[in-house]
Amino acid sequence: MTNGASKMAAASAGCGWSVLKWATGTNFAIQLAGFSIANWFKTEKFFDLTGAMTNIVVPSMCFFMGRNNRSSRLLVCKIQYACVVLWAARLGSFLFYRVMKDDGDRRFDKIKKSTASFFAAWMVQGVWVSLISLPTCCMFLMQKNIPVRPAPAHILGWSMFAVGFLLEAVADQQKLSFNSNKENEKEFMRSGLWSLSRHPNYLGEVILWWGLYLSAVASTRCRFYRSSMLISPLFVTYLLGVFSLNMLERSSEKKYGSHPDYQSYKDTTRKLIPFLY
Structure with missing residues (x-):
């Protein structure tokens, strides 16, 4: 140079x-x-x-x-x-x-x-x-x-963003509609996406930020920037998938722990990722 x-x-x-x-x-x-x-x-x-x-x-x-x-x-x-x-x-x-x-x-x-x-x-x-x-x-x-046209990694990243965005938006709307019904005041959300994960909105958020990370790193060959950028999705994963999730779990246990079906729901529905975690 x-x-x-x-x-x-x-x-x-x-x-x-x-x-x-x-x-x-x-x-x-x-x-x-x-x-x-x-x-x-x-x-x-x-x-x-x-x-x-x-x-x-x-x-x-x-x-x-x-x-x-x-x-x-x-x-x-x-x-x-x-x-x-x-x-x-x-x-x-x-x-x-x-x-x-x-x-x-x-x-x-x-x-x-x-x-x-x-x-x-x-x-x-x-x-x-x-x-x-x-x-x-x-x-x-x-x-x-940076490429003029999107590379396959860009497409994959934005596809992950789209999946995460829709997952979060639909889960939020389902929970909002559920809570708006006064008959559900003492009930807990367990239908729709919430039957697959106890926190599907958090799952969507984690997925979309990993997608945006992937599309961002696809635009640079610099290892320093790629490794520096990694703090973003790791931070979101910890904040939502561990810290905030555990806080909500404790709150739900306190509120619904005596509910006859809540423990069964916990046993059959994963906290974040269906069938895994």
């Missing part, structure tokens, strides 16, 4: 890191602003909505600002960007509707009473946004020879 080419590559990488830093800073600035307002009014009603907004803002900055907007002109980047925006818009609007419908989120009943705990929740959300958007941002900012 000539000195000129080396300087251009270094300048390009530096530009990418600069945009990523700005996007990360913007993310946490929005979280801080959201916390300040939410803490003043002691409300959590727009917590998830802020998360969805920053999940659009961060990749958008990388998409439109990276490499003199080169990413915004490439088909593979356009599809990846559309996937992220579609997911964030769908989940954000769903969660906002649900929290307004329920007039709150019981997860925050104790948390919002403590300024420190409430602040920590918003900052954790900022970390979550930064980590899950990392592969997509790297795809927009740091690739050298």
Whole structure:
């Protein structure tokens, strides 16, 4: 590589890191602003909505600002960007509707009473946004020879995203419809997708982020970026498939443990992956 080419590559990488830093800073600035307002009014009603907004803002900055907007002109980047925006818009609007419908989120009943705990929740959300958007941002900012046309790995990744997205959306809607029926107030969800997995919405989320990781790594040959990007799907898998899932399992056991059919449901239906886990 000539000195000129080396300087251009270094300048390009530096530009990418600069945009990523700005996007990360913007993310946490929005979280801080959201916390300040939410803490003043002691409300959590727009917590998830802020998360969805920053999940659009961060990749958008990388998409439109990276490499003199080169990413915004490439088909593979356009599809990846559309996937992220579609997911964030769908989940954000769903969660906002649900929290307004329920007039709150019981997860925050104790948390919002403590300024420190409430602040920590918003900052954790900022970390979550930064980590899950990392592969997509790297795809927009740091690739050298991204293909003009999608490669088989891109197609596979986006197919996984589509499966995960539909799984999550359908599971959310089934649970929302179930909970909207007052006759089910003391019952637990065990029909539809929930008959195959006790947390099919979480399964869909895990699948779609592994899909977006796969389509992102298909756009670079750099082992450093590929290994760095891996933190995103691993983080989502642990957060949803272990940490949050176990919290919900304990909550369900406390609420439905005495239900005559709940233990049978647990014995015949896997926590996350049908027939496996």
